[in-house]
Amino acid sequence: MYVDLGNALSSVASPGVSRASLERLDEDVAAAHERIERGRANDEHGYAALNLPETADPDAITATVEPVADAEALVIVGIGGSALGAATLADALDSDVETHVLDNVDPEHTNDLLEGLPLADTAINVVSRSGTTAETLANFLVVREAFEDAGVDWTERTVVTTGEAGPLRDLADTHDLPVLKVPDGVPGRFSVLSTVGLAAAAIRGDDVEALLAGGRDVARNLSGSLFESPAYAYGATTYALDNRGASINAMLPYAEGLETYAEWYAQLWAESLGKDGLGQTPVRALGATDQHSQLQLYRAGPRNTMVTFVRPRERADRTIPETDVEGLSYLGDATLGELLDAEFEATEASLAAAGRPNVRVELDRVDERGLGQLLYGMEAACVLAGELHGVDTFVQPAVEWGKNAARGLLGAEGEYPEADAVEDKEQLLVE
């Protein structure tokens, strides 16, 4: 993982950060690193996630999913951190296993998905750390029923990833299903390099060991200085720019296979740093596509946005055929990859020319090792940014109100006063 901060400097951009300020900030990075290392050493909640490249057990994961290793199709049933990591790997890595992620409760989508699946050759990986998330459990009950209706034994096709206890754990025990435990102290959004993200990867035949090795590559560089650690360089710079007005961070990967990575990043950044009235708003984008939709705003709108450019240094390529069409011959001499890189560098430069802050993040290739580096790197960057902002990076209390209101509206057992507030909604309907 390579991070270039050049276009975030105040000599280029406003908001921007000066080298001198980064050097001063490095003292706080050193103190934060000490705190993070202490948290890792004691396997404290949250910090333990940064130990996963060492603590995850690829052999145990592969052995547990073995009963469904013959699958032609896979349905990952989960939501948030229990889906986005596996979805990111499935989007970025090739596999013969047709992979679907059921991370919403849209009946039309679920019906279409189930109708098209070869259920007898389909594996189900149902993932929920708490084991109580309504969307995940509802989708799983629907998927299970579809298998039963098709006369396929779902207990033969299901692998569960969940915590020590809870309804999903009970269901797995009742039906003696293969279970992978979600590691203690690892919040969902930091769990891609654990059983949560790696079970599906193992079923798909991805190189789980290489993913973890990528994580170790970046973990090795974590030190008390942002000038020695790409992950900390990124985390510290987003913090510095946020403090100077860049309250929005547009994540712009230049690889179709990294589109879901931008979604994964959005949860990591939003749920970790969005608290106490603070937090940089992540925006999901895709390069070069969103140059033609969002760039106008980032280049000429309010000076409240930084852009994070991500690209692989190497990729497969395809030549653009020669053409005699007037004015297009320049394309005929290039490849799609060269065009994409030109768009990347030109868009970076266009923001710098307009004095708009941006950071470049590169990985060697979009493969298991590169992804392990990128995902772990962004997790470490987020943990550092949380330390510098002084927020509790590893909790997300604000999401519970809505869950309780939904439970109340559906008549779940227990008291859910939040549901009353839904009923009492202020109305000013225009139709």
Ligand SMILES: O=P(O)(O)OC[C@H]1O[C@](O)(CO)[C@@H](O)[C@@H]1O
């Ligand atoms: O893994 P679980 O417990 O089903 O939770 C799914 C997701 O829901 C959240 O709790 C937010 O509602 C996320 O933090 C988490 O990743």
